[in-house]
Amino acid sequence: MHAISTKSLTLGYGEENIIDQLDLSIPKGKITVFIGSNGSGKSTLLRSLARLLKPKSGSIVLDGNDIAHTSTKKIARKLAILPQSPVAPEGLTVLQLVKQGRYPYQNWLQQWSEKDEEAVVNAMKVTRMSEFADRKVDSLSGGQRQRAWIAMTLAQDTETILLDEPTTYLDMTHQIEILDLLYDLNQSEERTIVMVLHDINLACRYADNIVAIHDKKIYKQGDPDTIITPDLIHSVFGLQCHVACDPLCGTPMCIPFSKGKHLRAGRQQVNEANSY
Numbered sequence: 001m002h003a004i005s006t007k008s009l010t011l012g013y014g015e016e017n018i019i020d021q022l023d024l025s026i027p028k029g030k031i032t033v034f035i036g037s038n039g040s041g042k043s044t045l046l047r048s049l050a051r052l053l054k055p056k057s058g059s060i061v062l063d064g065n066d067i068a069h070t071s072t073k074k075i076a077r078k079l080a081i082l083p084q085s086p087v088a089p090e091g092l093t094v095l096q097l098v099k100q101g102r103y104p105y106q107n108w109l110q111q112w113s114e115k116d117e118e119a120v121v122n123a124m125k126v127t128r129m130s131e132f133a134d135r136k137v138d139s140l141s142g143g144q145r146q147r148a149w150i151a152m153t154l155a156q157d158t159e160t161i162l163l164d165e166p167t168t169y170l171d172m173t174h175q176i177e178i179l180d181l182l183y184d185l186n187q188s189e190e191r192t193i194v195m196v197l198h199d200i201n202l203a204c205r206y207a208d209n210i211v212a213i214h215d216k217k218i219y220k221q222g223d224p225d226t227i228i229t230p231d232l233i234h235s236v237f238g239l240q241c242h243v244a245c246d247p248l249c250g251t252p253m254c255i256p257f258s259k260g261k262h263l264r265a266g267r268q269q270v271n272e273a274n275s276y
């Protein structure tokens with residue numbers, strides 16, 4: 001069962017194609033992570049899935065319906081997106097921002113309801129933003145701001161959530177906190193999560209399905225245990241690495257070759273044992 005699929009999807013800006021004839025299927029109720037080098041088109045692809053970018057050709061199907069022929073509000077009740085580096089209007093408070101997440105449920109007949117209130121309160125609670133309700137978004141630290149945006153995305157209460165680099169600007173503790181929160185939402189409510197992550201090792205811990213994007217196409221897609229190899233990392237990122245087994249989770253863990261302490265005598269051997 002697929003939450004979203006694309007057929008021969010071509011995306012680009014002006015003359016240039018960024019994604020070319022892509023056939024992608026995103027499994028329902030799973031966590032999918034897009035990986036790829038800077039500028040490979042991850043954000044472009046994610047934005048197109050939320051209909052923020054019109055395809056040059058091809059189609060995108062969400063829950064059985066072509067999104068080109070679905071109303072914006074209908075899409076927004078099924079799918080929420082947190083774009084990369086979003087900017088809030090100046091002076092907006094956290095509560096006002098999170099309330100924006102409820103716009104797909106409002107019209108001139110349907111005013112603010114108890115369900116809207118509940119969704120907002122709950123989203124603020126799980127992201128630990130309740131105490132910041134009246135703070136201006138632009139006065140928050142990077143991590144708090146990111147949590148406020150995630151709260152807005154959660155308030156939208158959709159089956160599918162797309163997040164573009166949700167852990168950027170966060171220290172390690174807060175990265176894990178956000179990813180654990182998304183994991184819990186996936187496990188307890190079977191929400192489909194699709195996100196772009198730069199940290200391959202965290203991607204391997206959380207993803208059921210990794211989509212590696214390279215050269216305008218999917219280089220490989222599948223379970224991290226199967227697809228994350230030194231070869232893939234080299235082809236997709238141009239980086240030489242050792243792939244070890246994460247001692248805590250048993251998932252693949254990429255250790256890049258680099259200059260620095262590891263080249264000191266006695267450690268060389270470890271770097272050369274490139275097996276997983």
Ligand SMILES: Nc1ncnc2c1ncn2[C@@H]1O[C@H](COP(=O)(O)OP(=O)(O)O)[C@@H](O)[C@H]1O
Pocket residue numbers: 013018036037038039040041042043044045
């Ligand atoms: N609005 C835009 N107009 C023109 N080119 C763009 C625009 N947004 C992104 N691009 C270009 O498209 C390519 C893919 O960008 P992006 O999807 O942001 O990559 P990623 O998220 O993988 O880093 C890059 O070369 C980028 O410069």
Ligand SMILES: [Mg+2]
Pocket residue numbers: 042043044084164196
């Ligand atoms: Mg991006």
